[in-house]
Amino acid sequence: xxxxxxxxxxxxxxxxxxxxxxxxxxxxxxxxxxxxxxxxxxxxxxxxxxxxxxxxxxxxxxxxxxxxxxxxxxxxxxxxxxxxxxxxxxxxxxxxxxxxx
Amino acid sequence: xxxxxxxxxxxxxxxxxxxxxxxxxxxxxxxxxxxxxxxxxxxxxxxxxxxxxxxxxxxxxxxxxxxxxxxxxxxxxxxxxxxxxxxxxxxxxxxxxxxxxxxxxxxxxxxxxxxxxxxxxxxxxxxxxxxxxxxxxxxxxxxxxxxxxxxxxxxxxxxxxxxxxxxxxxxxxxxxxxxxxxxxxxxxxxxxxxxxxxxxxxxxxxxxxxxxxxxxxxxxxxxxxxxxxxxxxxxxxxxxxxxxxxxxxxxxxxxxxxxxxxxxxxxxxxxxxxxxxxxxxxxxxxxxxxxxxxxxxxxxxxxxxxxxxxxxxxxxxxxxxxxxxxxxxxxxxxxxxxxxxxxxxxxxxxxxxxxxxxxxxxxxxxxxxxxxxxxxxxxxxxxxxxxxxxxxxxxxxxxxxxxxxxxxxxxxxxxxxxxxxxxxxxxxxxxxxxxxxxx
Numbered sequence: 001x002x003x004x005x006x007x008x009x010x011x012x013x014x015x016x017x018x019x020x021x022x023x024x025x026x027x028x029x030x031x032x033x034x035x036x037x038x039x040x041x042x043x044x045x046x047x048x049x050x051x052x053x054x055x056x057x058x059x060x061x062x063x064x065x066x067x068x069x070x071x072x073x074x075x076x077x078x079x080x081x082x083x084x085x086x087x088x089x090x091x092x093x094x095x096x097x098x099x100x101x
Numbered sequence: 102x103x104x105x106x107x108x109x110x111x112x113x114x115x116x117x118x119x120x121x122x123x124x125x126x127x128x129x130x131x132x133x134x135x136x137x138x139x140x141x142x143x144x145x146x147x148x149x150x151x152x153x154x155x156x157x158x159x160x161x162x163x164x165x166x167x168x169x170x171x172x173x174x175x176x177x178x179x180x181x182x183x184x185x186x187x188x189x190x191x192x193x194x195x196x197x198x199x200x201x202x203x204x205x206x207x208x209x210x211x212x213x214x215x216x217x218x219x220x221x222x223x224x225x226x227x228x229x230x231x232x233x234x235x236x237x238x239x240x241x242x243x244x245x246x247x248x249x250x251x252x253x254x255x256x257x258x259x260x261x262x263x264x265x266x267x268x269x270x271x272x273x274x275x276x277x278x279x280x281x282x283x284x285x286x287x288x289x290x291x292x293x294x295x296x297x298x299x300x301x302x303x304x305x306x307x308x309x310x311x312x313x314x315x316x317x318x319x320x321x322x323x324x325x326x327x328x329x330x331x332x333x334x335x336x337x338x339x340x341x342x343x344x345x346x347x348x349x350x351x352x353x354x355x356x357x358x359x360x361x362x363x364x365x366x367x368x369x370x371x372x373x374x375x376x377x378x379x380x381x382x383x384x385x386x387x388x389x390x391x392x393x394x395x396x397x398x399x400x401x402x403x404x405x406x407x408x409x410x411x412x413x414x415x416x417x418x419x420x421x422x423x424x425x426x427x428x429x430x431x432x433x434x435x436x437x438x439x440x441x442x443x444x445x446x447x448x449x450x451x452x453x454x455x456x457x458x459x460x461x462x463x464x465x466x467x468x469x470x471x472x473x474x475x476x477x478x479x480x481x482x483x484x485x486x487x488x489x490x491x492x493x494x495x496x497x498x499x500x501x502x503x504x505x506x507x508x509x510x511x512x513x514x515x516x517x518x519x520x521x522x523x524x525x526x527x528x529x530x531x532x533x534x535x536x537x538x539x540x
Binding site: 010011013015016017019020023042044047048050051052070071072073074077078088089090091092093095096097098099100101 | 137138139142143144145146147207208209228229230231233252253254270271273284285286289291293294296336339348349351352353354355356357358359363380381382383384385386387
């Protein structure tokens, strides 16, 4: 194995996400009921969301930010807490805009 | 049927939707193609290769203007353990000339080009429009029949004789129509990808290609403890590096997707190909991985489902295809709608030609033949034990252990199988399974 800093500089997650274009709408297309998450033992969304949008809070809940969402659907599929995630698509023309995918 | 806004509304201007719209518009139908993104392809991402031969039926000589990155002339399958790699590398000069085999492409380019063909055929393309639900007939004669879509535009209801749902892997339409039961995480994989800028001559040199020739490398054993696979492929002056991860396995451990990519990029067989360069775009998308076993019903009254929305994605290890299945299913959906409207029957029964067309062609024949393959490829043994066994066998074959004499191949296989922890009966049963699928 080659150490990462020998081969190339790893970029920060914020810089990584900054390479993708998002046209953010003021209305969140995904709503997370952070209170429902408090009872969840797995919190699989935290590790699985490719955009790292699910952040654990100190009181055991979840903080969610929809703005840099890939609209992939991973979160609602791995979620096992009924009603915790309300998922829809952003308004037409908004959300992620891929260019070289 | 002139009391509707359109004869057919196609939801989603990806490869399925655009092919449906091309066919329907050419059949003289008033065709609307809806896209929720600002342009076709803006929401789409994939693992790299389009196999466009099905387009021979829709766009003769499609290769003269299709916006591809490179024609794939080298196809490698790589098996990795932490410090070893075995590759099967195939090259074919013929794939650099018409009619070609596969091509790498940016989906925003490819999907936009295909939608342009739908517009040229007479379809109306409406972007920036999200479908929010289905409209249903409330009359007693055909209660429940789909009669159009709701959109997020002001006064956004649009009526049509038939709706073709090409709304992708999360298809809200198939779910709303009751054709898709509760989706299960185990049927899906997450694809994450880095598009990395490198000078074309660097790419040509590293991958051993020239001009528009390209390389597609599919990799197993590179995703840490998470069942899945990886890929590296060449665009013109970018390369794409990514992994595909089984959702349930990803959710059950602690390493994040971008760290799994980073781990693969550090492997000594991958690092020299991908290092340097600048991240151009990071992307992610779900894949309907489980094939036949997860497919929804594809026909309702006034409704057809095509492409990823119908789980028509072939994830069978040595074959990883989706765009071609989307294009074909969309085309057959369009053809079926022309026939059904011509016969004045757009009920589920009247649209029965769709299932027949899918069943008679590669779309379902490939999926039926390979129905066991997705599960086998993502199984724990194929993922975690066989790479160690295979690389171990190859190492022993090539290792010169003088003064010891060369062991026979049978002894090597036996010893490496044991060392890797593979049981004979599992190997036989997986082998039989693989033979039934691939044989």
